[in-house]
Amino acid sequence: MDRKRIVLEVVAEVSGKKVEELEAASELVAHLGIDSPKALQLLVELEDRLEIEIDDSEVAKLATVGDLLAAVERLPAS
Amino acid sequence: MPPAGPGPWVKRLMAVAAFLLLRLMLVWGRTLRVAAVVGAEPLERLIASGEPALFAFWHNRLYVCGLYLRRLLRERGVKLATLASLSRDGELVTRMALAEGFEVVRGSTSRGGLGGLLQLYRKLARDRVSVITAPDGPRGPAYRAQPGTLMLARLAGAPIVPLAFAAERPWRLRSWDRLILPRPFSRVAIAVGEPLAVAADLPDDELAAEAERLGRRLDALVEAAEGALLRAGRGDATAPPDRP
Numbered sequence: 001m002d003r004k005r006i007v008l009e010v011v012a013e014v015s016g017k018k019v020e021e022l023e024a025a026s027e028l029v030a031h032l033g034i035d036s037p038k039a040l041q042l043l044v045e046l047e048d049r050l051e052i053e054i055d056d057s058e059v060a061k062l063a064t065v066g067d068l069l070a071a072v073e074r075l076p077a078s
Numbered sequence: 079m080p081p082a083g084p085g086p087w088v089k090r091l092m093a094v095a096a097f098l099l100l101r102l103m104l105v106w107g108r109t110l111r112v113a114a115v116v117g118a119e120p121l122e123r124l125i126a127s128g129e130p131a132l133f134a135f136w137h138n139r140l141y142v143c144g145l146y147l148r149r150l151l152r153e154r155g156v157k158l159a160t161l162a163s164l165s166r167d168g169e170l171v172t173r174m175a176l177a178e179g180f181e182v183v184r185g186s187t188s189r190g191g192l193g194g195l196l197q198l199y200r201k202l203a204r205d206r207v208s209v210i211t212a213p214d215g216p217r218g219p220a221y222r223a224q225p226g227t228l229m230l231a232r233l234a235g236a237p238i239v240p241l242a243f244a245a246e247r248p249w250r251l252r253s254w255d256r257l258i259l260p261r262p263f264s265r266v267a268i269a270v271g272e273p274l275a276v277a278a279d280l281p282d283d284e285l286a287a288e289a290e291r292l293g294r295r296l297d298a299l300v301e302a303a304e305g306a307l308l309r310a311g312r313g314d315a316t317a318p319p320d321r322p
Binding site for chain 2: 036
């Protein structure tokens with residue numbers, strides 16, 4: 001399964017939305033209700049499933065689903 | 079563009095300041111008399127199990143709680159990690175903590191400290207290293223536990239071990255948390271609580287209430303430490319005198 005699909009699945013699981021409802025412009029907090037507890041769960045799940053480590057500086061910039069997809073695409077598998 | 083780091087002279091000054099401050103704190107700590115330690119048995123059992131844990135205390139009790147844990151866990155070969163901010167203060171704390179054998183993660187406090195929490199999670203769950211947290215840190219309000227510690231415990235499946243200390247007529251700094259510094263050669267008492275397990279399925283909307291419960295436990299431990307100190311003053315200490 002490609003990374004993009006996994007990211008969307010994890011975002012859908014954590015936010016309680018369907019994958020089809022997610023758009024690149026969807027805001028993690030405002031549109032998807034991903035507050036701090038959910039965001040931590042989201043990042044941990046992504047790191048575990050994709051075997052990546054998301055940098056602290058990237059975490060601070062994540063505002064939308066598109067930001068998350070771009071950040072994950074930039075990372076090599078660990 | 080990332081902010082420029084400190085220059086070489088600032089780094090050297092920080093290294094010197096960290097070295098001197100650490101030596102001062104350790105020497106100072108050796109003058110303190112631990113009059114009583116209450117409730118340490120569950121902590122001893124947890125350490126013996128080899129399971130990583132989150133050690134939690136109010137931010138203003140960092141000094142003696144940190145010394146106590148450092149001594150106790152170092153003797154048993156248990157690794158400890160802590161979070162330091164990306165500020166210059168954080169740089170100083172990092173240098174001191176590293177010199178004392180702590181593992182340090184540097185994290186921003188943006189987005190609710192998410193980056194720092196993620197790094198602490200990696201330590202706990204993947205590296206199986208115990209973690210020190212101050213539930214009312216890094217900026218307060220003092221004595222109000224935030225949900226971060228609970229979030230970490232829930233995700234990593236690690237217990238929270240609350241602890242506190244009391245000291246005879248200590249000094250209080252003018253920091254946001256009114257950091258508590260025992261006077262040299264004074265007596266202190268330490269109180270350790272039962273490890274607190276956080277259910278993996280604890281709903282998000284109950285995190286704040288759980289954080290409040292953790293706060294009440296920390297307050298109760300402060301009272302327990304104060305009581306133990308008073309009893310020790312009357313000659314009925316619950317544990318033999320010791321040093322941190």
